[in-house]
Structures are given as structure tokens and as C-alpha cells.
Amino acid sequence: MLLKSDAINEKVVDSLLTRFLRYVKLDTQSDPESKTSPSTAKQFELAKMLKLELEDMGIVDVHLSNCCYLTGVLLSNSDKIKERVGIIAHLDTSPDAPGNGVSPQIIKSYNGKDIVLPKGDQQVIDVKECSELKACIGHTIITSDGTTLLGADNKAGVAIIMESIKFLLNNPQIKHGDIVVLFTPDEEVGRGTEKIDLNKFAVDFAYTVDGGLPPVINKETFSANSCEIRVKGRDIHPGAAKSIMINSLRAISEIISRLPIDVSPERTENREPFIHPHTLSATVVEANLKMILRDFEESGLLAQEKLIKNIIVDVEKKFPGVMIECEIKKSYRNMLSVVEKNNVVTDRLERAVRGAGLVPVWKPIRGGTDGAGLSAMGIPTPNIFTGGANFHSKREWASLDCMALSLKTVIGVLSVEDAN
Numbered sequence: 001m002l003l004k005s006d007a008i009n010e011k012v013v014d015s016l017l018t019r020f021l022r023y024v025k026l027d028t029q030s031d032p033e034s035k036t037s038p039s040t041a042k043q044f045e046l047a048k049m050l051k052l053e054l055e056d057m058g059i060v061d062v063h064l065s066n067c068c069y070l071t072g073v074l075l076s077n078s079d080k081i082k083e084r085v086g087i088i089a090h091l092d093t094s095p096d097a098p099g100n101g102v103s104p105q106i107i108k109s110y111n112g113k114d115i116v117l118p119k120g121d122q123q124v125i126d127v128k129e130c131s132e133l134k135a136c137i138g139h140t141i142i143t144s145d146g147t148t149l150l151g152a153d154n155k156a157g158v159a160i161i162m163e164s165i166k167f168l169l170n171n172p173q174i175k176h177g178d179i180v181v182l183f184t185p186d187e188e189v190g191r192g193t194e195k196i197d198l199n200k201f202a203v204d205f206a207y208t209v210d211g212g213l214p215p216v217i218n219k220e221t222f223s224a225n226s227c228e229i230r231v232k233g234r235d236i237h238p239g240a241a242k243s244i245m246i247n248s249l250r251a252i253s254e255i256i257s258r259l260p261i262d263v264s265p266e267r268t269e270n271r272e273p274f275i276h277p278h279t280l281s282a283t284v285v286e287a288n289l290k291m292i293l294r295d296f297e298e299s300g301l302l303a304q305e306k307l308i309k310n311i312i313v314d315v316e317k318k319f320p321g322v323m324i325e326c327e328i329k330k331s332y333r334n335m336l337s338v339v340e341k342n343n344v345v346t347d348r349l350e351r352a353v354r355g356a357g358l359v360p361v362w363k364p365i366r367g368g369t370d371g372a373g374l375s376a377m378g379i380p381t382p383n384i385f386t387g388g389a390n391f392h393s394k395r396e397w398a399s400l401d402c403m404a405l406s407l408k409t410v411i412g413v414l415s416v417e418d419a420n
């Protein structure tokens with residue numbers, strides 16, 4: 001049975017909005033410093049709310065793990081469909097902007113002008129900085145009040161998945177196989193797939209609903225490493241320091257100054273790689289620098305590692321006696337090779353985007369998703385747009401009209417056209 005594009009009516013979109021507003025009000029920020037799973041207990045609040053809602057809908061095998069992974073299965077309604085499809089969003093919001101006390105404002109029939117956020121330090125969503133807003137004239141736009149992030153990343157995805165399940169239950173003429181829903185904690189701190197139980201999430205392939213604006217879909221993420229450089233020097237009274245003091249602070253500054261400035265996040269886009277020093281602590285005796293390394297190619301990451309190690313060798317020569325340690329850790333890898341192995345997965349997504357009346361555009365993500373982790377475990381997992389933008393900031397916004405297009409796409413990707 002074909003999914004008619006007008007099947008998602010005003011009532012469904014209203015329900016999607018109500019659901020989204022209910023979820024964003026819960027503070028679910030994750031914490032990069034925490035060693036526990038989940039990194040913050042408050043993520044359980046949303047997980048428990050969703051668990052009850054899934055159970056109320058009649059979803060089976062609903063399970064919330066001790067580490068805050070919520071799974072459930074919408075059983076197949078067709079004997080002919082054998083594949084099990086996973087659909088995923090993350091529960092947590094970014095620690096990069098305040099996440100407590102989200103108070104959304106709703107702008108109906110958006111007029112295409114800059115959006116002034118009413119509270120806080122009078123933030124403005126500038127149309128010049130966010131050209132996508134131009135495509136949203138006439139839409140219903142949702143923002144925060146300017147004091148917090150909105151949390152569309154990823155509660156738009158959570159709301160869209162929940163609404164898609166409700167829609168499929170209300171429209172049994174649309175045929176689908178087993179659908180396994182998964183909500184993960186701690187995606188924003190890079191630990192979203194760390195404690196996934198693949199027995200609970202046994203699927204042939206999956207989709208994350210964690211992208212930006214339609215019609216952009218993703219099958220490629222960065223490959224990512226983290227890098228920590230620790231410098232040890234020697235301290236003494238500055239008045240008697242000649243030939244004795246080794247100043248870690250100067251050595252670490254030298255290292256930073258030798259990193260190529262054009263290979264930085266602020267000067268790169270599209271498929272360009274970057275090295276990003278983001279946290280520094282330094283005294284004379286010791287210094288500690290944290291960086292992230294990003295490239296779409298593995299060979300590029302190796303070249304970055306070599307560059308950093310060569311800089312360290314030079315700096316050690318310039319500061320005799322200094323001790324410099326460099327630790328590089330793998331974060332995640334580009335999922336492209338796994339996703340492209342099976343074009344059924346990407347074809348199905350393209351078909352669903354077209355079914356929502358859009359022309360699909362594949363773009364690489366300058367970041368990672370839970371899909372990168374799942375693809376590394378052998379489950380190809382491309383990413384679907386949510387209808388939100390300006391993530392991780394107080395200027396985050398979402399278009400309800402674009403969220404509805406995402407909902408159409410998700411319903412399309414979960415169902416099968418020719419099962420009858």
C-alpha cells in the first residue's frame with residue numbers, strides 16, 4: 001500500500017508538536033566528565049516517560065536498561081516482510097549550552113526576518129548566518145526563549161519516531177516488518193553506542209533520526225580521534241632560573257602555534273579535515289592540551305598524527321629537558337564503507353525521501369552519529385533529517401513543517417510499498 005503524502009494531516013502534526021514540547025521541557029544534558037553510564041541520571045526521566053508511552057501504545061518487549069538504553073518492538077503486520085529495521089534517536093542534549101528550564105516559543109507563519117529571542121542576553125537568530133531560514137518562510141518555527149538550547153537535537157528525532165510508531169499503529173493498511181525502536185543516552189559525549197545490547201537491538205539495518213534540515217540525508221561521518229598532550233617541565237624561583245627552569249607553558253604554546261591554522265574547524269567546511277585544540281591547562285611545571293582530530297579518510301588521520309609527532313620532536317629540541325607525552329585515542333570511524341555495502345539500505349531511504357515529496361541530497365556529516373558506532377558493529381545506519389538547525393546553542397530552532405517532512409520520511413523508511 002502506497003503511503004499517500006496527504007495522510008499526515010493537521011491532527012498528526014499537532015500531536016507531533018505537543019509531543020516535542022513535552023520532551024524538550026525535560027533537562028537531559030549529558031556530562032563529558034562523568035564516568036558513569038548514563039553520564040547523568042536525569043536522562044532516565046525522559047527514558048521512563050517514553051517507556052510508559054510505548055507500553056501504552058502496545059509496543060512489545062519494551063525494555064529500559066540500567067545504562068538508560070530504551071528498546072521496544074512494533075511487530076510486523078505482514079508475513080511477507082522478513083527484515084527487521086531499527087530506528088534510533090538519542091535522549092541526551094548537548095552540554096555546550098544551558099539545558100535546564102527550556103521554555104519554547106512558537107512562531108506561526110514565519111516572515112523570513114531575523115528572530116529575536118525574548119529573554120536572556122537578547123540573542124538573535126540571524127538570517128544571514130542561517131540561510132536555511134529563508135526556505136522556511138510561512139512555516140511554524142520553534143525556538144527557546146534565548147536562555148537555553150531548544151533540544152531539537154535530538155528530541156525532534158525522539159518525537160518523530162514516537163509519532164511514526166503511533167501513525168503505523170493507527171494505519172494498519174501500511175505494511176511493515178518488525179521495527180525495533182532504540183533511544184540511546186550520551187550520544188553528545190561520544191558514548192551513545194557504548195552499552196548497546198545487540199540482543200535487544202537485533203536488526204538487519206537501521207536509521208538514526210538525528211540530522212538537520214530536509215532534504216539532507218547522511219551516509220558518511222567524519223573519522224575521529226582524540227589527542228591529549230602532556231608536558232612536564234621544571235620549576236625554580238625565576239630569579240635563579242637560568243639554565244634550570246623548563247617552562248611547560250612556553251613549550252605547549254609553541255606546539256599550539258605550530259598547528260596549521262587553516263586546518264581548524266573555523267576555517268574548514270564540507271570534506272575538509274581539521275585539528276581542533278579545545279582545552280588547555282598550563283603552569284610552569286606541567287601543561288595539558290586536549291584536541292580532537294577529524295578527517296573523512298583514515299589516511300588523513302594518520303597524516304595528522306605524524307604532523308603532531310613531528311612538531312613534538314621539534315619542540316623537544318627547542319626546550320632541552322622537557323618531557324612531552326602524546327596520547328591519541330580512536331573515537332569513531334566514517335560509516336560510509338559499511339553503509340554502502342548494502343544499497344537496499346540507502347535505496348530505501350532515498351525512496352522514502354521522495355515519498356515525502358523531496359529530492360534527496362546526500363551530504364557528509366562533519367561530526368559523528370550513533371550510526372557510526374552501529375555501522376562499526378556491522379549494522380548499516382544512515383541518518384535522516386529532523387527539521388532542526390543551529391544545534392548546541394541558544395539559537396537552536398526547528399521548523400514544525402520540516403519535522404512533518406521528517407515524519408513522512410521515517411514512516412516511509414519503516415514501511416514497505418509493495419507488500420500486498
Ligand SMILES: [Zn+2]
Nearest residue numbers: 090153154210
Ligand atoms: Zn544529535
